[in-house]
Amino acid sequence: MNRLFALLVAVAACGAPVKYVPGTRVPYSDANDSVLKACEEYRLAVERADVDQLMLMAHKQYWEDSGTPSGSDDYGYDGLRNVLLTRLPKASDIRYSMRYVGVHQQCKALKVGCRAAVDVLIDASFTIANPLGRPIRPDKRDQNQLVLEWDGHRWLFLSGM
Numbered sequence: 001m002n003r004l005f006a007l008l009v010a011v012a013a014c015g016a017p018v019k020y021v022p023g024t025r026v027p028y029s030d031a032n033d034s035v036l037k038a039c040e041e042y043r044l045a046v047e048r049a050d051v052d053q054l055m056l057m058a059h060k061q062y063w064e065d066s067g068t069p070s071g072s073d074d075y076g077y078d079g080l081r082n083v084l085l086t087r088l089p090k091a092s093d094i095r096y097s098m099r100y101v102g103v104h105q106q107c108k109a110l111k112v113g114c115r116a117a118v119d120v121l122i123d124a125s126f127t128i129a130n131p132l133g134r135p136i137r138p139d140k141r142d143q144n145q146l147v148l149e150w151d152g153h154r155w156l157f158l159s160g161m
Helices: 002-014 030-048 051-057 077-090
Strands: 092-105 115-129 139-150 155-159
Touching: 030 051, 030 092, 030 115, 030 139, 030 155, 051 077
Parallel strands: none
Antiparallel strands: 092 115, 115 139, 139 155
């Protein structure tokens, strides 16, 4: 009897294997999969420096606080457009990769207004001109949180772009 109990405990402890969103260590769910697909679309649009596509991905309520205590560098939807139009054209040969560390969903099932926070590690490089006009290629590494909201048809970015 003790052997049977020990066997049952061992089988229960193993449980079902965790399924992950492909290419990540994020547990699979339809909501996690769809939000990460939206993040991949964003990543590719950054690499293409596609300002129009990036603006289509931004929520009209977009707000960026840049993670600083000062409000002087905060901006909304129109400020995002300005940042993208003034900075992205200066860069070429953009490489922008993101490692998805975690997804925190507000809702179990997708419905209008549900939000998701996606924690990412960014590894990027691009070519820009230095003050002397010579091309340089800085490498940037950072962590970020992308916050998105489901509008009933697609995920829109509220912050983090």
